[in-house]
Amino acid sequence: MSSQMELVAITLDCPDPTALAAFYQQATGLEPHPRSDADFAGLNREDGLFLGFQRVEGYRPPCWPGQAVPQQLHICFRVSESLDVAEARLLELGAGKPDHQPLGDKARVLTDPAGHPFCIVTR
Template identity: 65%
Template sequence: MLMKLTAVTLDCADPMALAAFYHRATGIPLADRSDEEFAGLRGADGGLFLGFQRVDGYRPPSWPDQEVPQQLHLDFDVDDLDEATARLVEWGATVPAEQPRPDRWRVVLDPAGHPFCLSIPRGSV
């Protein structure tokens, strides 16, 4: 049996706001929304679906400590770490002080507090 990953869904307080952030960051178009409970982005040609679902009492992860665990994180390749980080901060992301390997990757927190990493594609460094 072979499984194909088709979707990743993140909990949050405001699905449309988080979908808008990731749309700006990735260019993946908005593909789904239902009232204020859910929104999603879908890559080209039926690619990976990135969903955002509203959760009452949502508490963002508290990275790097684990008082509220991160549970998962996303990784994105970028051409320039500094430029990508700056643009994401303009759009509402934050950069935690703790950066385990800032020369190789950057940890960034989306507007709902989910940590994700930016890195230069392997073989480009």
């Protein structure tokens, strides 16, 4: 009999949990966790997955694509609209777009307001 693990939470270090939770809430439509505060904020997905954001003093954002400060985590999101439309919406919300785009038309690499890289894909 093999055991299994179910992913229930992903937590990102950041300087401002409330602001980063607001960015991801607007980007994904996930519901804010009712016990979010200035040191730890979170979002809930209907299936139980929790996306958390924890305050770290002296936070240094990842350097991507370089590794002077490693990214340590890279999240991918499937979008329902075109990559161009999704990218424009996310940039309006405060995402950044690195010059280095290694996946061409298959995906876009963006950074959240705290500097974490993430991809958007259509499939």
